[in-house]
Amino acid sequence: MPELTYREAVRDALSTAMRQDDDVFIMGEDIAEMGGSMGVTAGMLDEFGKERVRNTPISEMALAGAAIGAAMQGMRPVAEIMYEDFLTLAAEQVVNQAAKLRYMSGGQLTVPVVFRTQGGAGWSPGAQHAQQLEAWFVHIPGLKVVFASTPEDVRGLLWSAIYDDNPVVFFEHRTLYPIKGDVPQEIEPIPIGRARVHREGGDVTVIATGRLVHESLKAAEEAERDGISVEVVDPRTLQPLDEETLVSSVKKTNRAVVAHEAVTRMGFGAEVAAVLQYQAFDWLDAPIERVGAKFAPLPFAPVMENFVVPHAEDVLAAIKRTVGKA
C-alpha cells in the first residue's frame, strides 16, 4: 500500500478525477501558480493548464457563484475556499443557491459542486483564519458536509464528493495536511454517509471529527492503561449522518463522548448528543459528555490558543467522567 500525506491524498483525488474526466476542474484564489495557500494544488497547473486550474478574483461570493453556474451546466467543479472563515463570504451562494436549486427546480437542475475548504487551530493563525464552522453548514437542507481525518478517508471521500450530484461542503483540517497514512493503490470511493470505527472498545464510545479523531485515539490509549476500553468512531460525513453506526456503538458501550475542535456551544456534537439520547436513551448509563473549544474567539498567542481548543487530555477527562472515575 502506498503512503501519502493528507495533502497529497487530496491532490491525488483531484488529479485522478481530472485525468479521467474533462468535466472536473478546480478553481480558487491563488490555486494555480502558487498551488493554493496550503500547497494542496501545487503542480496541477503544469499538468492541466489554466483552463482547468483557474485562479479567481478575491471574491468568495463570485467564485462560489461561478462554480455553481458551471455545475448547473453539467460540469463537476471543485472550488477551493482558502479558509473556511471565508465561507461566510460565500454563504449566500452556498446556502441560498447551491443548496436550494435542485429542490426549487423540481429536480430539473442538479448542482454537483464541491466547496473544498480548510481551517483549524494549532499554528496560531488568530481569530479569523482558524475557525471550525461545519455546524453552520450541517444546518442547511440540500447540502452534504464531509470532514475527513485521514489520508485514506480524505481521498476516498473527495472522490465521492466530486461524483455526488449534490453540493458538498468539504472540510479539511490545516494541521492534518502533513500527516501520513496508507492508502489503497487505486482510489476506492468511500460512500458519503458512512462512519468509520477507528478503534473498538467496550466501555465508552468517543465520536470525534477532524483533528480530534487523532486526539481521541491518544486519549483512548491512555484510558486503556486505566482499564477503560474506548471505542473511537469518526462520522466522516456530518451530513448525512451515519446514525446507525453511532447509535449501535453507544448501545454497546452505554456511554458516549462527542469531541470536535469547534466551540462546544451549538456545535455539531450537540446534534450527535441529541441523536444518541433519543435513539439510545435506555442504553445510556451516564450523561453524554461533550468536548470542544471554549466559547471564545481564537487568540493569536499560542499559549492562549492552546488553552481554548481541546486536546487529548480533555477527551480523556471526559471519558473518565462517563465511567465515574474522574
Add this chain to the structure above:
Amino acid sequence: MATEVILPRLGQGMESGTIVRWLKSEGEPVQKGEPLFELDTDKVTQEVEAETAGVLLKIAVPEGEVPVGQTVAFIGQQGEDVPEVAAAAPPQEETKAAEPEAVEEAPQQPAAVVSGNGRIKASPLARRLARERGIDLRSVRGTGPEGRIVAEDVERAEAGGPAPVALPTAPTSTGEVERIQLTSIRKTIARRLTEAWQIPVFQLQTSADMTRVNALVARLRERDPDVRATVTDVLTKISAQALMRHREVNAEFTDDAILLHPRANVGLAVAAPQGLVVPVIHSAERLSLTEIAAVRSDLVGRARESKLRAEDIEGGTFTISNLGMYAVERFTAVLNPPQAAIVAVGATEDRVVPFDGGTAVRPMVTLTGTFDHRAVDGAPAAAFLQTLKESLEDPGLAL
C-alpha cells in the same frame, strides 16, 4: 464545588466497610493518590487513597461502619462551603442498626439517592434494566457520580442485594445479546479456575450405598431437630476421618516440598448469589456431627448473605462439592488450589445394583475425586476413595 469522598467498594460482595481512622485531618491539603483513611472490610484492612487533590474540608464520618457509596468526607478548595453533612451521611448509630436487617428483607427505607421531588437518581440504562428485571430502584444503592444508580448497581442488587420487591411478570427477551459486566468476584473465580486448570490432575470414581447414612441423618434430625443435619455433614465428617488416615491426600504441593496438613479443614463449595465461595469447616476431624452441622449451617447462611470473614474462607485443605440437590448423577470438579484433592458428590438416587447374591434397589451416590498428581499418586488416592466408600456404607466404622 467540593468533591464528595465516597466509601469505595474494595472487593467482591462488599456492602459496607468500617472506617478505622483518618490519616488526614480536616483542613489538611491532600494530593491525589495519597492515603486518606484506613478502611476495614470483610476481607482486608486497607488504606483508601484520595481520588482528587485539594483540601480535606470536612470529615463526615470520623469512624465506624458505613455502607458502600456513602459520602464520608469532602475535598475541595480552602474556604469552600461543603453541603449539609446530615443530608449526605446519616448518623452512625442509625447506619449500624439498619444495616444487618436491610440485607435480608425488602428494604424499609430507600437506599437510593432520592431528590427533593421524590425522583430517584438513576441512569436511563439502570432504569431499563431495573424495569426488565423487576427490581425496585428504591432498594438499589447508587455508586455512580453523586450517588446516581448506574447499570452495575442494578446488576449487583439483582445478584446479591436486597430481594426485588416485585417479581418480574414474564421475563421478556429483547432479542439482544445481554452483556453482564464482570464483577470482581467473577474475575477472581475466573483467574483461580484458570490457574487450577494448569495443574496435572487425575480423577477416580466410586459409588457407595447410602442406606446407613440416610438412616443416620434421619436419626440425627429426630434427636436434634434444631440442628438440621444433612448428608453433606456426614460426608464432611467421614472425609475428615479419611484424610487423617490418608494424610498424603490432605496435602499441598509447593516448589520444594509436599506439605501434609495436620488438620482436616474441609471446604464446602457454596453457590452464593454473587458467585462460588468455599467456606471452610476447620478441624472437622475433631468435631462431632452435630457440631459440624451447626458450623456448616452458620457458614452457608453467611455465604449466601455475603457476610463471610477472611478466616471463614482461609486454610482449607480439602473441598467437597455437592450438586446432588440438582439431580446431577455424577460430575468432576475442578481442583481448588493449593489443595491437592476435591470430591464431587452427585445425587443419592435409587439404582438397581447387585445385592446379596441377587439384585436390589438401593440409594446410591457416586463420588468423583480430582487429585493433584504432583502431590498424590493414584494408589494412595484410590485408597482414600475406598475409605470414603466404606465409611459411607458403614458410617459407624468411621466415627
